[in-house]
Each structure stands twice: as C-alpha cells, then as structure tokens.
Amino acid sequence: MKNRNFAALGFALLGLAAAGPATAAVTNLGAGTTFDLSAMNAGTFTLSTPGLTAAWEITGNDFKADFKNQNASTILGGVATVFGIAPGSLTTIGQIDSLSKSVSFTSSAPNYFNYVAIHNAQGEAIFYFANPILAFSGSATGSLSNMRAFSDGTIPSVTHSSPVPEPSTWVMMALGFAGLAFFAARRRFQAAAA
Secondary structure, three states: OHHHHHHHHHHHHHHHHHOOOOOOOEEOOOOOOEEEOHHHOOOEEEEOOOOOOEEEEEEHHHHHHHOOOOOHHHHHHHHHHHHOOOHHHOEEEEEEEOOOOEEEEEOOOOOOEEEEEEEEOOEEEEEEEEEEEOEEEEEEOOOOOEEEEEEOOOOOHHHHOOOOOOHHHHHHHHHHHHHHHHHHHHHHHHHHHO
16 A cells, blocks of 8 residues: 555656656745856855745747747747647746846736746746736846746635624524525414415
8 A cells, every 4th residue: 555655656756757848947935045047157045935836947949949039939939848748838028137246027907927038148036826926026146137027817715715704694594594494484384384
C-alpha cells in the first residue's frame, strides 16, 4: 500500500514538472524572498508581495526568441509562450516604463492580475501568482526597464464567497420557514379531520 502511495506521488510530481514553463527553470518564491536576476544583469530582486507561486528568469536565446522587442503585445505573447497558454487568454492589466530600483504596480478592483513581467536589457523575469493579486512590489540591486501585469481572467476565490446576510434577511427567512411549517401542519390537520 505504501509503495502504491509513493508511486502515485512520484507520478504527480512528474506531472507537475511536465506542466512547467517551456523555456526556463522554475524557482518557487515567497514574500521577502531574494530572487537572483544576475543572469539578466539585474543583480537581485527582493520581493515584498506575498503569495508568489513561482518565478521564471528568461535569458539568452529563449529571451531573444520570445521577448525580442518590448511592446506590450510581444511581452504578452512571450508570457503566454513561457506558460504554454494561448495569448488570447491573457489581458494586459497595466504597464510601467522607466523603473527605478524599487518597483510597484497597483491595479484597481476588479482588475486582478496573476502574471508580472519585469524587463531589463538582458532578459525577462516573470512572476506568477496562483491566487491573483491587485498589487506587486519589490526592490532590485540592478537595473530594471519596465514592468507589465497580465491576467488570465481568474479572480481570487475569496471574492466568490457569499456575504453574511443582514439581520433583516434572517428575520424574513425565519418568517418564511414558520409560514411553511404552519401551512404543512394545517394541511395535516385538515387531512386527519376528513
């Protein structure tokens, strides 16, 4: 039984590995984690946004192929290529050009985003949030050029939760149930009398 469980876990891990990006290695990160951007000559990037699922550093030939210029549609297409998804499934939420070493992007609700691409002359760093966010921030030791935020159309599951009913709603529900109980009892009484 244990061997069967280990085999299932192994297949699951292989499936996760196969589902990763097509052109770069995955680095899992969390809030406050330092991400090494040295391959794209940007030093390090310290993330201050919580909830990051993973990050990709795209450099070399992969960068030249997928991010050959820095217009918004090209970067969107590059992000889609890295994740193996259709470009049409992504929406550009916003962009910031001429970044300083501290970067931040805030979107207004309901424009959540779950992909962030940060560029410098040598490469592209892409950050992915499984649970979409409204804001991204961090600071770098090297140079950064621009940032783009994208959404695949999902929003955080918390926004799907039902609001707590008002007290008046509870009263109306209780009156409704009491009425149903009254009419059911009355029907039983009339059936017994007949």
